[in-house]
Amino acid sequence: MIFGWFGKRAQRLAPVEALFGRVAEASRQPALYIEGGIPDSFEGRFESLTLYMFLVLRRLRELPPPAGDLSQELIDACFAYLELGFRNGGVSDVVVPKRMKKIGQMFYGRIQAYEAAFTTSEAGTLIETLRRNASPEGAPVLAVYLRRAQAGFAALDLDTLLQREPLFPAFASQEAAHDA
Numbered sequence: 001m002i003f004g005w006f007g008k009r010a011q012r013l014a015p016v017e018a019l020f021g022r023v024a025e026a027s028r029q030p031a032l033y034i035e036g037g038i039p040d041s042f043e044g045r046f047e048s049l050t051l052y053m054f055l056v057l058r059r060l061r062e063l064p065p066p067a068g069d070l071s072q073e074l075i076d077a078c079f080a081y082l083e084l085g086f087r088n089g090g091v092s093d094v095v096v097p098k099r100m101k102k103i104g105q106m107f108y109g110r111i112q113a114y115e116a117a118f119t120t121s122e123a124g125t126l127i128e129t130l131r132r133n134a135s136p137e138g139a140p141v142l143a144v145y146l147r148r149a150q151a152g153f154a155a156l157d158l159d160t161l162l163q164r165e166p167l168f169p170a171f172a173s174q175e176a177a178h179d180a
Helices: 002-026 030-034 042-062 067-088 096-119 125-133 139-153 158-163 173-179
Strands: none
Touching: 002 042, 002 067, 002 158, 030 042, 042 067, 042 096, 042 139, 042 158, 067 096, 067 158, 096 125, 125 139
8 A cells, every 4th residue: 555655656756856846957058158148157057047947837826726736836947957966066064964954945046036036026126136245247038038938838727838849948048038
């Protein structure tokens, strides 16, 4: 009986883990670092991952149930990925919880800042938030890209969101500059 429960849980989490895999893959697009100005470092990769997680979490929050329930499972998958990165990077078992606590605070702080920037009527707020967190030089291009990606998500239902390949548009600063 207990083994059946684990099988059902794994079956339920498979789409969430696949979704997170697509989010993580998108966050590693070289153009984000080359053209978008995000530093190619642990911190920069965290910022990129957080931007993409924000877009998906925002859409999940807008959709009817059970989409909201998937948000926490997606966040759990993200934090498991980050923790594994620490452990693979040689961070000791004693230090990992402290780092994860700090990462959690940073993650939720960024999510709140990006949400506030997306919902304000002030045009430059998103650019300033991106300058502060992700890329001082590439913030205007990143802002246009994020708005374009978010607009593309607006029409997606839960099933499409879970299955769409690729999940995000390709990042291209030239295209974003034309949209500005």
